Amino acid sequence: MTHMTKERLLESGLGMLLERGYNDLGMQALLEATGTPKGSFYHHFRSKEDFTLQVIDRYMAEVHRGLDHSLGNTSLPPVERVRLFFELSQEKYRQEGYLGCLLGGVGQELSGVNETFRRKIESCFTAIATRIAGCLEEAQQRGELPPEKDPRQMADLLVDCWEGAALRSRLRRDPGPLGTMLDFYFSAAIR
Amino acid sequence: MTHMTKERLLESGLGMLLERGYNDLGMQALLEATGTPKGSFYHHFRSKEDFTLQVIDRYMAEVHRGLDHSLGNTSLPPVERVRLFFELSQEKYRQEGYLGCLLGGVGQELSGVNETFRRKIESCFTAIATRIAGCLEEAQQRGELPPEKDPRQMADLLVDCWEGAALRSRLRRDPGPLGTMLDFYFSAAIR
DNA sequence: ACTTACCAATAGACCGGTCGGTCTGGAAGG
DNA sequence: CCTTCCAGACCGACCGGTCTATTGGTAAGT
Numbered sequence: 465m466t467h468m469t470k471e472r473l474l475e476s477g478l479g480m481l482l483e484r485g486y487n488d489l490g491m492q493a494l495l496e497a498t499g500t501p502k503g504s505f506y507h508h509f510r511s512k513e514d515f516t517l518q519v520i521d522r523y524m525a526e527v528h529r530g531l532d533h534s535l536g537n538t539s540l541p542p543v544e545r546v547r548l549f550f551e552l553s554q555e556k557y558r559q560e561g562y563l564g565c566l567l568g569g570v571g572q573e574l575s576g577v578n579e580t581f582r583r584k585i586e587s588c589f590t591a592i593a594t595r596i597a598g599c600l601e602e603a604q605q606r607g608e609l610p611p612e613k614d615p616r617q618m619a620d621l622l623v624d625c626w627e628g629a630a631l632r633s634r635l636r637r638d639p640g641p642l643g644t645m646l647d648f649y650f651s652a653a654i655r
Numbered sequence: 656m657t658h659m660t661k662e663r664l665l666e667s668g669l670g671m672l673l674e675r676g677y678n679d680l681g682m683q684a685l686l687e688a689t690g691t692p693k694g695s696f697y698h699h700f701r702s703k704e705d706f707t708l709q710v711i712d713r714y715m716a717e718v719h720r721g722l723d724h725s726l727g728n729t730s731l732p733p734v735e736r737v738r739l740f741f742e743l744s745q746e747k748y749r750q751e752g753y754l755g756c757l758l759g760g761v762g763q764e765l766s767g768v769n770e771t772f773r774r775k776i777e778s779c780f781t782a783i784a785t786r787i788a789g790c791l792e793e794a795q796q797r798g799e800l801p802p803e804k805d806p807r808q809m810a811d812l813l814v815d816c817w818e819g820a821a822l823r824s825r826l827r828r829d830p831g832p833l834g835t836m837l838d839f840y841f842s843a844a845i846r
Numbered sequence: 847a848c849t850t851a852c853c854a855a856t857a858g859a860c861c862g863g864t865c866g867g868t869c870t871g872g873a874a875g876g
Numbered sequence: 877c878c879t880t881c882c883a884g885a886c887c888g889a890c891c892g893g894t895c896t897a898t899t900g901g902t903a904a905g906t
Contacts, residue, residue: 490892501857502857502892506893572760620832624822627822628820632818641812682864694883695883853900853902854902858897860894860895869884874879876878
């Protein structure tokens, strides 16, 4: 009962931030959409910035759950586990109407001005790439990835290109760019 | 003399939009930075949105000049012309302090809410990809690109991945992601 | 068991500041 | 004289955030 309000705010906030971005999302809109009085919001969050950072944490928790599920699936070859993660993400994007990735959105919007968010988002990408790199290392040991490739660099590259494809998918409101990008990467990286 | 004010606004506007994005850039800041009174601004532009669209046009004019220069350099093999364009862009990003690409920034920020900008930015990407696709077709005819690849799709892919790398470069304030992405694409795509 | 005390959580009026945009007035120049 | 452009006072709306008042539930005190 007690922290349901906070939960509701984070949940709706995630969707609204994805659609509208940080600066275009006003307190009034958020509060009305969730039926929350101002006092409640500022009881649970220090500021709009604090709130948004917590929304990002929530988003990252989802991402890590997805990574657990995909990369943890040891019945698949490591490279296929990585691919599975992005195919899962693509399906999530579809459900949201192809609005892209929250990290890419907030990162793009705020990283020019706000150092806190710049670092935060970069650390999120680093975290994702690190987990993927671990999986690619395993692939390399198994001989399923050419030994001259640097797993770390390949993982960052994959994340970066994915974010670009996600932006284009947001612009076009369709999954095309995501699929094309994955096909290219996995056929090219693996040889 | 007459349109120097407008010129000044567009010029500064480009830099400020790149750094701060659309919603975070207030009229006051723009006007103060350029020493322009409000009356002048609204004499030359219908609205902030109109202004921003013109800034984008200006940005695209630059891009097309870069494409003219790179893709028009027939002393190079077509694929090298394409690569040259992105290496030129990378150098431009460096001069700006690695703030990424205006199209990516504004596109990411506004495409969730504003249909005008969504279409506008998408049409810009399409225009760039179209010109690159033309060059890749020439490469294909020369046998410098595998015949089974679709030049159009390869061009879109390149633009998308570039935008992703540009975002990461903005987050890290360094060119690493851009270079890695280009190396990967051109070694993998051409084969 | 009943009262009391306390506190997390809700509720919204209210704040100064800034937003994008309008309007009127005048200067400059053909 | 008439248009183009500069100049800035002014507008209502909304911004993120503060403040005080009041809930409702629970734990302690007797």
